Amino acid sequence: MLSIKQAAIVGTGVIGNGWIVRMLAQGYDVIAADPAEGAEERMRRAVEQSWPYVEALGLAEGASKDRLTFVKDTEEAVKNADFIQENVPEVEELKQSVLQTIDKHAKPDAIIGSSTSGIMPSELQENLLHPERFVVAHPFHPVYILPLVEVVAGKQTTSENVDKAKAFYESLNMSVLLVRHEIEGHIADRLIEAIWRESLHIVNEGIATTEEVDKAFTHGAGMRYAQYGPFLTFHLAGGEGGMRHMLKQFGPALKKPWTKLEAPELTDELYDKVVSGCEHQSNGMSMSELDQNRNEFLVKLYDLVQEYWPKEQTAVKR
Amino acid sequence: MLSIKQAAIVGTGVIGNGWIVRMLAQGYDVIAADPAEGAEERMRRAVEQSWPYVEALGLAEGASKDRLTFVKDTEEAVKNADFIQENVPEVEELKQSVLQTIDKHAKPDAIIGSSTSGIMPSELQENLLHPERFVVAHPFHPVYILPLVEVVAGKQTTSENVDKAKAFYESLNMSVLLVRHEIEGHIADRLIEAIWRESLHIVNEGIATTEEVDKAFTHGAGMRYAQYGPFLTFHLAGGEGGMRHMLKQFGPALKKPWTKLEAPELTDELYDKVVSGCEHQSNGMSMSELDQNRNEFLVKLYDLVQEYWPKEQTAVKR
Numbered sequence: 239m240l241s242i243k244q245a246a247i248v249g250t251g252v253i254g255n256g257w258i259v260r261m262l263a264q265g266y267d268v269i270a271a272d273p274a275e276g277a278e279e280r281m282r283r284a285v286e287q288s289w290p291y292v293e294a295l296g297l298a299e300g301a302s303k304d305r306l307t308f309v310k311d312t313e314e315a316v317k318n319a320d321f322i323q324e325n326v327p328e329v330e331e332l333k334q335s336v337l338q339t340i341d342k343h344a345k346p347d348a349i350i351g352s353s354t355s356g357i358m359p360s361e362l363q364e365n366l367l368h369p370e371r372f373v374v375a376h377p378f379h380p381v382y383i384l385p386l387v388e389v390v391a392g393k394q395t396t397s398e399n400v401d402k403a404k405a406f407y408e409s410l411n412m413s414v415l416l417v418r419h420e421i422e423g424h425i426a427d428r429l430i431e432a433i434w435r436e437s438l439h440i441v442n443e444g445i446a447t448t449e450e451v452d453k454a455f456t457h458g459a460g461m462r463y464a465q466y467g468p469f470l471t472f473h474l475a476g477g478e479g480g481m482r483h484m485l486k487q488f489g490p491a492l493k494k495p496w497t498k499l500e501a502p503e504l505t506d507e508l509y510d511k512v513v514s515g516c517e518h519q520s521n522g523m524s525m526s527e528l529d530q531n532r533n534e535f536l537v538k539l540y541d542l543v544q545e546y547w548p549k550e551q552t553a554v555k556r
Numbered sequence: 557m558l559s560i561k562q563a564a565i566v567g568t569g570v571i572g573n574g575w576i577v578r579m580l581a582q583g584y585d586v587i588a589a590d591p592a593e594g595a596e597e598r599m600r601r602a603v604e605q606s607w608p609y610v611e612a613l614g615l616a617e618g619a620s621k622d623r624l625t626f627v628k629d630t631e632e633a634v635k636n637a638d639f640i641q642e643n644v645p646e647v648e649e650l651k652q653s654v655l656q657t658i659d660k661h662a663k664p665d666a667i668i669g670s671s672t673s674g675i676m677p678s679e680l681q682e683n684l685l686h687p688e689r690f691v692v693a694h695p696f697h698p699v700y701i702l703p704l705v706e707v708v709a710g711k712q713t714t715s716e717n718v719d720k721a722k723a724f725y726e727s728l729n730m731s732v733l734l735v736r737h738e739i740e741g742h743i744a745d746r747l748i749e750a751i752w753r754e755s756l757h758i759v760n761e762g763i764a765t766t767e768e769v770d771k772a773f774t775h776g777a778g779m780r781y782a783q784y785g786p787f788l789t790f791h792l793a794g795g796e797g798g799m800r801h802m803l804k805q806f807g808p809a810l811k812k813p814w815t816k817l818e819a820p821e822l823t824d825e826l827y828d829k830v831v832s833g834c835e836h837q838s839n840g841m842s843m844s845e846l847d848q849n850r851n852e853f854l855v856k857l858y859d860l861v862q863e864y865w866p867k868e869q870t871a872v873k874r
Contacts, residue, residue, distance in 0.1 A: 252793070328805075378776035379793055386776035413775045419763050426772040428758060429751050430786075436750035437786045445737050452785025454744040457731045458696035458704035460785065463778035465853050467770025468748075468755045475570070475697055487646075535783050535864035542860060543779065546853035 242406055244269065246319035248312050248340060250277050253353050254325035255284040256381025262306055263382065264410050265298035269307045271315035278308040292382050294537045312336065313343040320345070321406050323375065325353045333362060341366040349403050351375035351389075355427050358420040359392030369394035373403045376424055377412075383536045385413040388424045429468070464539060465546055560724055562587065564637035566630050566658060568595050571671050572643035573602040574699025580624055581700065582728050583616035587625045589633035596626040610700050612855045630654065631661040638663070639724050641693065643671040651680060659684040667721050669693035669707075673745050676738040677710030687712035691721045694742055695730075701854045703731040706742045747786070782857060783864055 245261045247254050250272040258281065261268045270281060285303050309315050316322050322344055326336045333354060340350055350372045352362055363369035374390040387407050391400045404414050417424050423431060437451050446454065462471050469481070476484030563579045565572050568590040576599065579586045588599060603621050627633050634640050640662055644654045651672060658668055668690045670680055681687035692708040705725050709718045722732050735742050741749060755769050764772065780789050787799070794802030 378780075384776050384779055386772065388772065413771065415768060415771055415775075417764065418768075419761075421761075421763050424772075425758060425764050425769060426776050428754050429769070429773055430777050432750040432754035433747050433786045434790070436746050440743060440746065443737075443739075445739050446735065446743050448785075448787035450733060450736075451743060451747070452787050453731065454704065454706065454733055454742075455747055455781060455785040456783060457733075458702050458744050459748050460778075460781035460783075461702055461854060461857055462696075463773060464782040464857065465774060465778075467766075467773040467778065468751050469766035469770050472752065535860065536779060538860050539779055539782065539857065542853065542856050543774070 242320040242409070243267065244319045244321075246271070246315045246322045247325065248272075248315060248322060248336060249325035249327075250274075250281040250284075250308075251325060251327070252284075252379060253377065253381060254323070255281055255288070256377065256379060257323050257325065257353070258306060259285055259288040259292055259382040260410050260412075262303055263292035263295070263297050263301050265301040267305045267307075269309060269315045269319065271309050271312045273310055273312075281308060288380070288382050291380075291537050295383070312339050316340050316344040316348070318345075319348055321349050321351070323351045323353060328355060328357070330357055330361070333357065334365060337362055337372070338365055341368055341372075347371065349373070349399060349406065351403060351407075353377060356423045358422060359390050359395065360420055361392075363392045363394050370396045371399045373400060374424070375403060375407060376427075378426065380536070385411065386415060386426065387412045388415050388417050388426060390417040390420055390424055392420065464543055560638040560727070561585065562637045562639075564588070564633045564640045565643065566590075566633060566640060566654060567643035567645075568592075568599040568602075568626075569643060569645070570602075570697060571695065571699060572641075573599055573606070574695065574697060575641050575643065575671070576624060577603055577606040577610055577700040578728050578730075580621050581610035581613070581615050581619050583619040585623045585625075587627060587633045587637065589627050589630045591628055591630075599626060606698070606700050609698075609855055613701070613858065630657050634658050634662045634666070636663070637666055639667050639669070641669045641671060646673060646675070648675055648679070651675065652683060655680055655690070656683055659686055659690075665689065667691070667717060667724065669721060671695060674741045676740060677708050677713065678738055679710075681710045681712050688714045689717045691718060692742070693721060693725060694745075696744065698854070701858060703729065703858075704733060704744065705730045706733050706735050706744060708735040708738055708742055710738065 245266045245268050247258050247261075247268060247270040250258070250270050254270065254272070258268050258270055262285070272278075272281070285306065289303055322340055324333065324337060324340060326332055333352065337350065337352065344350065346368050348371065350366075352359070352372070352374050353376060354362065354374055355376055357374075359372060359374040362374070363372040366372055369392065372392060373395055374388070374392075376388040376390070378384040378386050389400065389403055389407065391397070400416070404416065407414050415425070421428070433455075437448075440446050440451055441448055459471075466474065472484050473481040476482065476487070563584045563586050565576050565579075565586060565588040568576070568588050572588065572590070576586050576588055580603070590596075590599070603624065607621055640658055642651065642655060642658060644650055651670065655668065655670065662668065664686050666689065668684075670677070670690070670692050671694060672680065672692055673694055675692075677690060677692040680692070681690040684690055687710065690710060691713055692706070692710075694706040694708070696702040696704050707718065707721055707725065709715070718734070722734065725732050733743070739746070751773075755766075758764050758769055759766055777789075784792065790802050791799040794800065794805070
C-alpha cells in the first residue's frame with residue numbers, strides 16, 4: 239500500500255491548482271506554496287471553480303476542499319510531505335533552483351514529481367542530493383479532469399521510485415503512461431506541437447483563419463481523436479486490411495509536401511492574426527465561460543469515452 | 557431553393573459508400589457506379605451496416621435505403637444526375653480520366669464534387685469541358701457521421717457553383733468549410749499528416765509503441781480536440797491572458813527541437829512496428845467491431861459536442 243499522507247504542491251499556476259483539486263478530490267491532505275502576490279486567493283478561487291467538476295466525476299471518501307493549506311515558503315510546504323509536485327514556470331534555471339530547495343528540505347524518501355512539459359528528467363535531477371526519487375510527471379490541462387500523466391524517469395531515478403510514483407498517480411485515478419526514453423517534449427507534447435506548428439503555417443500563409451483551422455479539426459478528425467489515437471484511426475481507415483493496407487496505399491504520401499517542415503517565424507503579423515482570431519471565435523464568451531463550457535463538456539465526454547475506449551486502454555476506472 | 561433530385565456517386569469504396577448513406581439519410585435518390593467485381597454487394601452491405609447510425613442521428617422525411625440504385629457504368633449513373641460526387645482511388649491520372657468521363661456524360665449544369673484528400677481542384681478541372689461546375693469536396697470518415705466537408709474551388713470554378721455546392725452539402729447536414737486558397741492536402745489533412753509524421757518518428761525511434769502514442773493522445777489532448785481546436789485550446793491554456801499571453805510565454809518553444817521536421821523513411825522495420833502495434837491494440841476486436849464501436853461512440857459524441865461547441869461553430873443543426 240501507498241503511505242502518502244501529505245501531498246505538497248509547489249507553484250500554484252493553472253497546472254499546480256489543477257493538481258491540488260485532483261489530489262483533494264481523491265482524499266489527500268494538500269499543502270501548497272507559492273511566493274507570488276495574491277497566489278493564495280487565486281488558488282482558493284480556482285479550487286472553488288473546479289470543485290463542481292470533480293464532484294460530478296465522483297469524490298473519494300473523506301475528500302474535502304478544506305483539507306488544503308497554503309504557505310508562502312516552499313521549505314515549509316515540503317518538509318513533512320510524502321509526495322511533492324513541482325509546477326513552477328517552464329524555465330530550466332528556475333526549475334533547477336526550486337527543485338534543489340525542495341530536495342534539500344524534503345524528507346529524503348519523499349517522491350518529487352515535476353510537471354515540466356518539455357525538459358528531460360536527467361537534466362532536472364542533476365544537482366539534487368537525492369536524485370533517485372525524482373521523476374517527470376507531466377499532466378494535461380485541466381488536470382482535475384483529463385486522466386493522462388506522462389511519467390518519465392531520469393538516468394538516476396530508481397525503478398522502485400518510479401513504481402511508487404506510478405502507484406501514487408494511479409491513486410489519483412490517472413492513466414499513467416510510462417515514457418520509455420527521455421525526449422524533449424515527452425510524447426504528447428510532440429504531437430501537440432506538430433499540430434500547432436502546422437496550424438501556424440496555415441494561418442501565416444492566409445490559407446485559413448484560426449477559427450477555420452479549429453473547425454477543420456473539431457468537426458472532423460478531432461471528434462475521432464477523443465476515442466482512437468492517430469494509429470488506430472488510420473488502422474480503421476484502411477478498411478478490412480487495416481494499417482497493413484493503409485501504409486501500402488498512403489505510405490508514399492509521406493513524401494508529399496503536405497506539411498510545412500519548419501516552424502514559421504512568429505512575426506508581429508502572425509501574432510496579431512492568431513490572437514485576434516482566437517478572440518473572435520470566442521464570440522463574446524469570457525475566458526472563464528469558455529473554461530466552464532469546456533469542463534462541462536469534458537465531464538460528459540469522459541463518461542462517454544470510458545465506455546468506448548478500446549479495452550486495453552481503459553485502465554482508468556471511476 | 558436547391559433543385560437536386562438525383563445524386564450520383566462514382567466509386568463505392570469506404571468514402572463513396574459513406575456519401576451514399578449520408579445522401580439517402582437526407583432523403584435523396586442516389587445512383588451509384590463502380591466497375592469493380594463485387595462492388596454492389598459490398599455497397600449494399602455497407603449501407604445496411606451504417607443505417608442504424610444515421611437512424612440514430614435522425615432521418616429526413618421520406619429517407620429510405622431503397623432509394624439507391626447501382627449500375628456498372630459511370631455514364632449511366634451520371635447522365636440524369638443533378639449532383640455527382642467522385643470517390644475513385646487517390647491517383648491523379650485515374651481521377652482525371654474518371655472526371656472527364658463524368659463531365660462528358662453529365663448534364664452541363666450538374667455540379668461535380670471530388671472527394672480527393674489532397675489534389676488541388678485546378679489540376680483536376682484542367683481537362684474538363686465544363687470546369688466551372690467542378691469543386692473539391694473532401695469529407696471525413698465516417699462520412700455519414702462526421703459533419704465536416706472542405707469545399708475548395710479551382711481557378712475555373714464559378715462562385716455561383718461554389719454556392720450551389722455549399723447549399724447541397726448543407727442540405728446533407730454538413731458543416732461546410734470553404735477553403736480560401738488551394739493547397740495540397742487542403743487544411744484538415746495537413747494537420748492530420750503533421751500528427752501522423754510525428755507519431756511515426758516516435759515509434760521509429762523506439763520512444764513509444766503505437767498504443768502508447770495513441771494513449772498519449774486520447775487520454776489527454778485528444779479529449780479536448782473533439783470540442784476546441786488547436787487555437788482555442790491554446791487560447792484557454794493561456795489563462796486569463798488567453799492566446800496573447802500564451803504566444804509570449806510559449807512562442808519561443810516553437811524553435812525548440814520538439815518535433816522531427818522530416819518524415820521518416822518507411823522502412824520494413826517501421827512498417828512492421830506500426831502494423832503489429834495496431835493489431836495488438838485492437839485487442840482481438842475485428843475491424844468491423846472496432847468500426848461499430850467507433851460509430852456508437854461518435855453518435856453519442858456528436859450529440860454532446862453540439863451542445864458545447866463554441867456558438868459560432870454550431871452551424872450544423874439536426
